[in-house]
Amino acid sequence: MAHPARDAPRACGPHPEVSRSVRHLVTHDRIAGAAVLVTDPRPAAPCARWTVTGGTADLRTGRPMNTADRLRAGSVTKTFTATVVMRLAAEGRLSLDAPVERYLPGLIRTGGHDGRRITVRQLLRHTSGLPDYLEAPEWQHPERVRYRHFEPRELIARALRLPPPDRPWHYATTNYLVAGLIIREVTGHSPETEITRRIIAPLGLRDTYWPGDDVRVQGPHSHSYFTAADGRRVDGTAWNTTFGGVGGALVSTPADLTRFATALFTGRLLPAPQLAEMRRTVAADPDRLWPGARYGLGLISSPLSCGSTWWGHAGTVPGGHRALVAAGPDGRTVAVALNEVPATLQAERDFLDIVDKALCEKTPTERTPA
Numbered sequence: 001m002a003h004p005a006r007d008a009p010r011a012c013g014p015h016p017e018v019s020r021s022v023r024h025l026v027t028h029d030r031i032a033g034a035a036v037l038v039t040d041p042r043p044a045a046p047c048a049r050w051t052v053t054g055g056t057a058d059l060r061t062g063r064p065m066n067t068a069d070r071l072r073a074g075s076v077t078k079t080f081t082a083t084v085v086m087r088l089a090a091e092g093r094l095s096l097d098a099p100v101e102r103y104l105p106g107l108i109r110t111g112g113h114d115g116r117r118i119t120v121r122q123l124l125r126h127t128s129g130l131p132d133y134l135e136a137p138e139w140q141h142p143e144r145v146r147y148r149h150f151e152p153r154e155l156i157a158r159a160l161r162l163p164p165p166d167r168p169w170h171y172a173t174t175n176y177l178v179a180g181l182i183i184r185e186v187t188g189h190s191p192e193t194e195i196t197r198r199i200i201a202p203l204g205l206r207d208t209y210w211p212g213d214d215v216r217v218q219g220p221h222s223h224s225y226f227t228a229a230d231g232r233r234v235d236g237t238a239w240n241t242t243f244g245g246v247g248g249a250l251v252s253t254p255a256d257l258t259r260f261a262t263a264l265f266t267g268r269l270l271p272a273p274q275l276a277e278m279r280r281t282v283a284a285d286p287d288r289l290w291p292g293a294r295y296g297l298g299l300i301s302s303p304l305s306c307g308s309t310w311w312g313h314a315g316t317v318p319g320g321h322r323a324l325v326a327a328g329p330d331g332r333t334v335a336v337a338l339n340e341v342p343a344t345l346q347a348e349r350d351f352l353d354i355v356d357k358a359l360c361e362k363t364p365t366e367r368t369p370a
Contacts, residue, residue: 012047017357019052021350025338026055029347032225032233032320032340033057033065037254038358039262040332057222057339059235067254070207070221071337072241073323074315076257077250078176080195082124082298083264085179086274087198089120093186096121096277096297103182107153111160120182123175124297125282131162132172134243142243142318143228143236149213150243152177169295171288176247183246191246203263208252215240217251222339224320233340236319248315254335257325261312261335265327279311290352302352304328306360316341322351328359 018036025031033055040048053065088094100108100115100123108115113130122128133155138145159174180191187194192210200208207219215238226236241249263269270278281294281301289295292303301309312326322338334355342348 012050015050015052015361017361018354019054021354021357022052022054025342025347025350025354029342029344029350031055031338031342031347031351032059033222033338034354035065035067035069035222035254035337036354036358037067037258037335038332039258040330041262042330042332045332055339059223059225059233065222065337065339067335067337068220069337070217070219070251070253071323071339072217072224072239072315072317072319072321073208073250073252073257074244074248074317074321075173076252076313076315076323076325077244077246077248078173078315079264079298079313080199080250080260081176081179081183081191081246082278083269084183084191084194084198085120085124086270086278086297088183088186089277090271090274094120094182096124100178100182103185104178107156107178107181108160111162112164113160120179121297123179123182125169126171126175126284126295127169127282128172128175128178129164129168129170130172130174130178131159131165132170133159133162133174136162141229143226143234145243146236146239146319147215148240148243150240150245152180152245155243155245156181167285169282169285171285171295173244173247177245180246195246199260199269203259203268205252205256205259208250208256208260210249211241211251213240213242221251222321222337224317225340226318226320227343236317239317239319241317244317248317252323254323254325254337257323257335258333261325261327261333265311265331290348302326302355304360305356310334310355310359324351324355326355326359332359334358 035053118128183191223237278297281296284293284295308329310326314324325335
């Protein structure tokens with residue numbers, strides 16, 4: 001059952017449209033649990049922060065879903081990585097239009113791929129023409145390697161043995177592993193260290209961390225679930241996410257993701273020219289994201305039913321966590337956490353509908369006719 005947080009002020013509720021969408025996702029689409037956190041900085045907003053949750057965080061104990069639990073953020077990690085690359089560009093330590101070969105000589109020279117013709121910008125925008133290592137045949141059953149350690153260069157080498165994509169825009173975590181190696185080359189530190197030093201620590205994101213080879217999620221967290229080959233729902237919380245690296249390994253919470261997105265879009269993390277560069281988008285493949293989505297430099301833009309667009313990123317991990325953080329044109333933000341990945345196209349649309357309703361909902365004042 002979807003419900004607003006019990007401690008929410010009376011003016012904050014009941015948010016019926018979002019509550020109905022969450023309830024539908026849990027009951028009709030059979031997602032184990034969903035949690036939605038909305039923040040609204042506008043002075044006229046009746047509530048600066050409200051939540052809606054539904055379903056179960058732990059099917060074994062029956063503990064209900066909540067917005068304070070940690071989860072695996074998946075590809076939302078890419079926005080953190082892109083932000084650090086943009087900081088380095090702002091500092092003049094790298095150029096977005098420089099070839100990968102300048103920073104990583106010889107890394108991309110096989111399978112018809114050439115690092116001399118791929119720029120840093122193309123990596124961040126997924127227009128490099130590099131395949132995604134997660135499309136290799138062995139990743140059709142990711143649960144078979146769920147406890148294995150992976151190195152970025154190993155995964156990049158595997159990607160280079162795959163056929164090239166047949167479209168100019170091709171979402172590939174390979175791009176961000178290469179970007180991570182560039183961060184290491186330019187700074188002399190691991191990309192995880194740089195992201196922690198430049199973003200996680202200064203913003204006080206106390207629930208955001210790199211798990212490394214630890215297959216557990218530390219601290220309070222929702223369990224995650226996936227459907228096994230035999231149709232059983234399986235607990236996928238324990239997972240070695242080194243396969244995602246700086247393209248998908250972060251653990252976080254809806255509140256921390258919101259704080260990060262707010263800091264990014266209000267200019268706390270980047271100078272205005274670099275933030276504007278991140279917002280320069282190209283059309284994304286709707287089969288790999290969704291209709292209407294566009295991709296910038298580590299940012300997704302998507303149209304809203306009430307006009308304009310939201311900006312942010314979504315993430316998925318094989319174990320079952322699905323995360324999304326987005327900001328609307330008025331500064332309102334929404335962070336959504338699922339502990340099971342939508343299994344159908346309609347369920348994915350229902351997930352995105354929560355984002356749309358959270359960002360398009362009118363306040364009581366806005367609902368009153370002039």
